[in-house]
Structure formats: C-alpha cells, structure tokens
Amino acid sequence: MQIPVKKIVVITGASRGIGAAIALRLATPAYNLVLAARDQSKLQNVVMQVLAAGGTAECLPCVMRDPAQITAMSAAVLARHRRCDVLINNAGLGRFNGPLHTLEPDEWDRTMETNLRAPYLLVRAFAPAMIAAGGGHILSISSLAGRNPVPNAAAYAASKWGLNGLMYSLAEELRQYKIRVSLIAPGSTLTEFGDGMSAKKSALGALAPGDVAHIVEMLLTQADASFISEVLIRPTLKA
Numbered sequence: 001m002q003i004p005v006k007k008i009v010v011i012t013g014a015s016r017g018i019g020a021a022i023a024l025r026l027a028t029p030a031y032n033l034v035l036a037a038r039d040q041s042k043l044q045n046v047v048m049q050v051l052a053a054g055g056t057a058e059c060l061p062c063v064m065r066d067p068a069q070i071t072a073m074s075a076a077v078l079a080r081h082r083r084c085d086v087l088i089n090n091a092g093l094g095r096f097n098g099p100l101h102t103l104e105p106d107e108w109d110r111t112m113e114t115n116l117r118a119p120y121l122l123v124r125a126f127a128p129a130m131i132a133a134g135g136g137h138i139l140s141i142s143s144l145a146g147r148n149p150v151p152n153a154a155a156y157a158a159s160k161w162g163l164n165g166l167m168y169s170l171a172e173e174l175r176q177y178k179i180r181v182s183l184i185a186p187g188s189t190l191t192e193f194g195d196g197m198s199a200k201k202s203a204l205g206a207l208a209p210g211d212v213a214h215i216v217e218m219l220l221t222q223a224d225a226s227f228i229s230e231v232l233i234r235p236t237l238k239a
C-alpha cells in the first residue's frame, strides 16, 4: 500500500490566535506543518499541541518585517522538504488607536511590512517551488476591514485592501500552474489582535479562531477542479 504524502503547510503567525487554531485544525496525518512567528516558546507550545493531537509540526521563528529572515525561513523549508504545498499568510497586526493624521510613520511601516510586504515576499519565496511541483495553494487571511472604511484603523484597513488586490491579481497569474490563491476575510474574532479591542467591542457576536480555521480546512479539502477564491465570514448572530 502506498503511504499518502503529507502536504507541507507553512503557517505564518501560528504562535497564537487564528494561526494557532489553523495549526490545531490541520493536526492530522494529511499535513506536515511549519509554524512561523516571532515567539519561539509559544510556537513550541503549539507544536506540542499539534503532536499531541496526532499531527506533524515543527517551528521556525521568523520576523515577518525582516526580508532576510523570510528568505532564511523559506530556504530552510525548501532545503528540508523540497516543496511547499500550502502557504497560509496569517501573521498580521492592527491597532485601532486614532485617526490617520495622528499615526506615527513607524507604525504605518510596521503595519504595511507585516500585513502586505511579508505576504509578497513569501509568495516570491514559495511560488517557484509550487510551479515546479505542478500545483499548490496560497491562502491569505484578510479581513472585513479590507472591504469597509475603518475609522481609527485606516492603515490597517489599507493594508488589507492592498492584500486583497495583491491576492486577486496573484490568483490570475498562478491558476495556469494549478495554484489556487484564496482570500479569507473574517469579521471580529476573539483573539489578542489589536489588544483584543475589536473582539471586545463585539463580544456578543465575535467569531472564534476555530471558526476561521474550519474555513481554512474546508478550502484545503475542496475538490481538485474547484477554486473557492474568497470567503467572507461573519458571526451568525449580530452583537
């Protein structure tokens, strides 16, 4: 009997929140997970939980603002596994702390480098390997903030509107290689994101991180011939 090959899945921002929930959801024999974020001890903790649940995972600390670290992390994945079947761009940050004219340029840079430039650099690193392998899947966690005006978080909203444009365009570039590029846009989700503010505001109607992870798993298990390009997720009950 032939043993099915585990898909190599790189998940950024997997040390907590939605990224950690995705890792736990994919803790099955079908996947070999590479978890990336800054906090090594939290990453290690998620690795242990994945292993305990019967999955396979390792962690590679990586600062998404640092192009050299993204290059080193992706090179390590490709050296070890020779491929990357699934890239999940999840790492992100956002602060709901005031109008745009009060935003410090450093914070603008931090937001754009993490939420928009890192996904580009990761695509640059992994898409050639997916093309060579004859297929792959790139999923990016956007936000409903990428479809709406978000007063007091304009830079965050702009980074997610930008991520949408990047991924819609990339999808058209890569589908000829059997690479699917999907966007998942959740509403407020109960994590530490934005100091927990967005979730606290809608505590009665927020999503759980596992709800988003469930959608990721659904997209990864869709039929080969179908391509779910975008999913918007709202809590069923409004706050």
Ligand SMILES: NC(=O)c1ccc[n+]([C@@H]2O[C@H](COP(=O)([O-])OP(=O)(O)OC[C@H]3O[C@@H](n4cnc5c(N)ncnc54)[C@H](OP(=O)(O)O)[C@@H]3O)[C@@H](O)[C@H]2O)c1
Residues within 6 Å of the ligand: 012, 013, 014, 015, 016, 017, 018, 019, 036, 037, 038, 039, 040, 042, 062, 063, 064, 065, 090, 091, 092, 093, 094, 114, 141, 142, 143, 144, 185, 186, 187, 188, 189, 190, 191, 192, 193, 194, 198, 199
């Ligand atoms: N929570 C919400 O309400 C909500 C709604 C819609 C969309 N989203 C999106 O969902 C994604 C995950 O958010 P979350 O809610 O899970 O937030 P979270 O709990 O704050 O987790 C963010 C993750 O990103 C990682 N990260 C942040 N900056 C990084 C950097 N410079 N380098 C490497 N890793 C970095 C963090 O790890 P380290 O700190 O260990 O580096 C952490 O694992 C984000 O893209 C966010 O925009 C969230």
